[in-house]
Amino acid sequence: MKRLATVVLGAGLVFALAGCDAIQQAQQTADSVSSGVNTATVCVDAIRVAGFTPDSADPQAAVDKAKATGDELTALAAKAGDTTVNQAINDLATTMKATTVQDLASGPAAWLQRKADQVSALTKACSP
Template sequence: MNHLTKALLAAGVSLTLTACGAAAETAGQVGNAASTAAVCAEAVQIATANSDVTDPAAAADRAHKAADELTGLASRAANTTAAEAITKLATTYRETTAAELAATPAAWVREKTDQVAALTKACGG
């Protein structure tokens, strides 16, 4: 094999390896996007599942359970912005008290609604 043939063969192998690396990276990005989309959909479902605050103690218990579920989802989100939005929502749920729900239910629902909107925006970007 002459030098030109060796050089062309080496260039071809290098180009093939580069293309494989780019394809693997693209596949990883698509996988991360799909993973984040699934996590986001589940987070929105949890956050909007039951906003009934007529029984503040039961609503606070549901919020605390949702906080635990959301925390688990945040750790699975491939997108940092989405993970932060899920974590913020989980914190709001975790800090919810029956007294807060009894005193200012509309404010709590409004805050949760704003955070779900922020989550939806983070998941789309």
């Protein structure tokens, strides 16, 4: 009788552990899907924020807006579960935060091209 109880308990333990493994795998799958959804959401938000176009009529206000946009992008990068997406967002954020009145007054075409290249890299990183 004791032997039967031990076998039953042992079998129950094996099934419980197998169940835990299945639960763990399900949790990992759910986490992976959740991470993908989070990255997709971050991508949509980052591309929306990256749509910022400076107002040439008020260069200082444009610089202030670019820096605020850079801060917003940095916060989004911290939420990205994908390192490629994170890097693309951070590169764009760095450009935005480093924007000066000089960039917008004397070299707006170069600044806009750099930004466009980084938005393109972000869009590519966000594409599956």
